[in-house]
Amino acid sequence: MSLEAMIENMARAARKAARQLRSTDTARKDKALIRLSESIIQRQDKILRENAEDVTAARDAGLSPAMLDRLALNPARLKEMADAVREVALLQDPVGSVTGMWKRPNGLMVGRMRIPLGVIGFIYESRPNVTTDAAALCLKSGNTVILKGGSEAQRSNMALEAVCSEALAYAGISRDAIQVIPTTRREAVGILIALSDYLDVVIPRGGEELIRFVTQNAKVPVLKHYKGVCHIFVDESAETTLAQEVCFNAKVQRPGVCNAMETLLVHEGISGEFLLPMLQRFRKAGVEIRGCPKTLEIFPEAVPAVESDWPAEFLDLILAVRVVKDMDEALEHIERYGSRHTEAIITSDYNRSQRFLAEVDSSVVLVNASTRFNDGNQLGLGAEIGINTSKLHAFGPMGPKELTATKFIVFGQGQIRT
């Protein structure tokens, strides 16, 4: 069978399973999730064996130590994966809940009921834990999913699919609800994202190149984010200690992720007392500072920032720093260089906090808290399948509820239009 025919068959089966799954009750879905959580541990020998082969092949292929680390599983990581699946089982099922109901003048009762999206195509890179995370979230929200992970993780992903499959069958749900594409061929991505008759949405998660390829070639709607160029604006009214703690956390706690701070904007009215100790602390933590001319006056060790530093997502211990003369200049900078991902203000001024919340057009806008909180778990969604920086459908982190749509339901007594 050709690759095209194989993937189309999978998608057709996924659509058929979606019809069953959208009417499957919560208890049955949770039964499969709990079983999956248990099986990840019970079958760990098999999973680790397959993963070890992936790791060996990747090492032979010359993958970087960082990449190998992302790929490698061990009992502790499997325990984390099993726990994550169990947590999804414990979340509230969004499907079937009615978000408001109202009565029309003609007596019609109209409400909106949450329903699954249908069939999700999920394309990601080489961390096998994402396989079970995504599978669990899709199942919880009543969606079937076709997974295409990085080729380096193929054996691991197939082993995890087998565990998912058994858990689905155990709960009486079609095995086609969770399918991993059984090939490492890259053309599979292009084939999958063109199947507009079967897929309702595609979610790519990975580097900018992957996201761009999917966005430009998909024939179905795409939920994605390109990058996080996150800003913190330290207002002149900020408490300096609080500002330093939050800024340090946002940059240093985990610099390689999309919600880490990339640019620090500082009101010139506080730059004297705040900026020098802040930059010294960053320096001590190994952060390279790329500063505007005013920053260089205060902290001559900084590298002069160039234009390309302002829209940059460093994902590293590098920070662009700019002193601004007022809040307008900070907002202007964010509007021009930001990526609509995450922005925070540090302030003690009520009006400025309100203005920042109202005017900044990003998926998460914070007052006096670290940008690192842009995360489905941290914001209380329970879990997340990704962060969407296009405003359509769901802006920001997407949990189980964001994997649903709403349909209108109408209770009548024979009403007609006149």
Place this chain on the structure above:
Amino acid sequence: MSLEAMIENMARAARKAARQLRSTDTARKDKALIRLSESIIQRQDKILRENAEDVTAARDAGLSPAMLDRLALNPARLKEMADAVREVALLQDPVGSVTGMWKRPNGLMVGRMRIPLGVIGFIYESRPNVTTDAAALCLKSGNTVILKGGSEAQRSNMALEAVCSEALAYAGISRDAIQVIPTTRREAVGILIALSDYLDVVIPRGGEELIRFVTQNAKVPVLKHYKGVCHIFVDESAETTLAQEVCFNAKVQRPGVCNAMETLLVHEGISGEFLLPMLQRFRKAGVEIRGCPKTLEIFPEAVPAVESDWPAEFLDLILAVRVVKDMDEALEHIERYGSRHTEAIITSDYNRSQRFLAEVDSSVVLVNASTRFNDGNQLGLGAEIGINTSKLHAFGPMGPKELTATKFIVFGQGQIRT
């Protein structure tokens, strides 16, 4: 200037205006809307003069009487347009409302605030009233809009843009918030929908060919519906009089619209008493019946239905009719041939009503009411810019709220991630 450069300039101006508009308060937006409503009447001579030229040119070009009727304006129609704009002014402004707020264990307060989508591209055919309807809805929801209407209505649309522009200026809002592309060239559509740096979403409204072109060529997200193949299932427990009134209304009251019934499914347990008088009544109203073999037994005057009748959107006084042996068969038929638009059940059975609401995967699902209620006004959204039959973003009719996204807002006291 090339067409490309001109449209890109418009889009750039629309994006700039969007930044202003998203922070513009409700009173100012409503001031512009009320002024627009008044000016449509006050400037009717100019609008009607330009429209008359459109109509003359269209008649000379051989447009059908039905198309000419859609194009032509008169004082009564302008009054309807002005009233529609005034009604939008009276709706609640969705922007800035916070849909829930919750406290995290670390003390963070997290909420979701409604914000405009940004810049909307709106592409439609030759009814000039759609120009002011769409402009008003976009303005109310804080979005700027670039409009591309049918070439036959170009003079009318430019006259209406002038009225919009004056109303915006009167309220102190950038004139770039509502722009009509000043050309009848069809390439303008392809250019507009590729501008992913400036547009947040494209909404096409019109025939299937237009929708398909936009969907296949857009580089920005698209909200659209192809067609409405709407079903009514008359269950064996239906009250026959109620069933007849609703079915008659759904087919005959306005057969040319997307929420009219196209296929009637009848439980065989009621087909004897319900179907013959129903089809006789349809016959009398000039409805052509295309029936399954069992329908033909009951009503021999029917045309035998062929396979292509079941997925057909007739938009005319034609009705496909099928007798089914049970509810499963009806649901199966809808799943196979439906367009996820609008489906209704007529029943007196509680369990069947609940099952139908839960299992049918359409944007509006009704019990004992006409499919004709799938409409933003009728369902209580105030107004609609279109109906979306893809599940992403908003499923079903889209009112002002559906032209917004939500961002997360977070109130902290120095929280950091550990």
